[in-house]
Amino acid sequence: MGNGKSLGAGRNLQGIKQKRKEVSVRNGNGNQDLSAVATLEGRLEVFPEEILPVVHRETAAPHSDRLAEIVKLLLVELGVDVANQHFRETPERVARFYREFAGGFCVRPETILKTFRSEARELVVVSGIDFFSLCPHHLLVYGGRIHFGYIPNGQIVGVSKIPRLVHALAARPIIQEELVSSIADAFMSVVKPSGCIVKAIGKHDCVAVRGVHCPAVSMTTVTKRGIFEQERLHVEEFDRAITEGQRCVR
Numbered sequence: 001m002g003n004g005k006s007l008g009a010g011r012n013l014q015g016i017k018q019k020r021k022e023v024s025v026r027n028g029n030g031n032q033d034l035s036a037v038a039t040l041e042g043r044l045e046v047f048p049e050e051i052l053p054v055v056h057r058e059t060a061a062p063h064s065d066r067l068a069e070i071v072k073l074l075l076v077e078l079g080v081d082v083a084n085q086h087f088r089e090t091p092e093r094v095a096r097f098y099r100e101f102a103g104g105f106c107v108r109p110e111t112i113l114k115t116f117r118s119e120a121r122e123l124v125v126v127s128g129i130d131f132f133s134l135c136p137h138h139l140l141v142y143g144g145r146i147h148f149g150y151i152p153n154g155q156i157v158g159v160s161k162i163p164r165l166v167h168a169l170a171a172r173p174i175i176q177e178e179l180v181s182s183i184a185d186a187f188m189s190v191v192k193p194s195g196c197i198v199k200a201i202g203k204h205d206c207v208a209v210r211g212v213h214c215p216a217v218s219m220t221t222v223t224k225r226g227i228f229e230q231e232r233l234h235v236e237e238f239d240r241a242i243t244e245g246q247r248c249v250r
């Protein structure tokens with residue numbers, strides 16, 4: 001057993017050495033460019049900032065060609081004839097899809113939530129916001145509706161800014177539980193209301209099309225901040241407003 005293990009490790013090391021060889025380049029003096037090797041060595045490990053949902057990250061490296069190559073490799077590994085007419089542009093299309101869904105890593109809430117001064121101190125509810133996100137465990141789509149409420153404390157935001165914030169923060173692989181928290185925290189940090197509440201009802205493809213195969217199952221996540229954590233009446237008023245919003249016709 002011990003031999004098998006070390007053999008596997010040896011093979012892995014060989015693979016790493018091979019990779020190093022592939023990208024090592026020579027500079028003008030004919031010497032090996034160590035920075036290129038160092039970069040690849042770095043790519044062999046996953047850095048935490050690449051997998052964690054960092055909302056305020058300033059930039060996302062636009063390695064679109066590399067992403068398309070990865071998708072192509074996935075198709076080849078699945079036995080797909082990538083030269084077939086239906087697959088020829090698929091790697092680029094899928095790469096674009098994942099780029100779109102990773103845009104949320106660059107979101108800066110303060111650029112979305114333009115505020116206005118206001119004396120309003122009553123509950124504001126923006127409900128029925130359709131959303132889609134990616135499950136980080138399976139990279140499958142989930143989505144549904146998000147309902148948002150807040151009680152202003154000197155500042156309000158335009159009604160369209162709430163769906164914009166939801167869509168921006170949902171555009172990345174993030175679990176639904178943390179999506180609602182990130183929306184609430186972003187709103188609290190920029191608008192500074194007395195409190196806010198976020199409810200998401202989502203259906204997950206990873207539950208519907210694989211594993212337990214239960215397409216009817218939905219998951220509800222609720223997060224509360226400030227006054228909503230202490231005052232049950234505000235939560236009840238929020239829930240009634242959601243129901244009324246669903247009946248609204250025009």
Ligand SMILES: [Zn+2]
Pocket residue numbers: 135136137138139140204206207
């Ligand atoms: Zn999943």
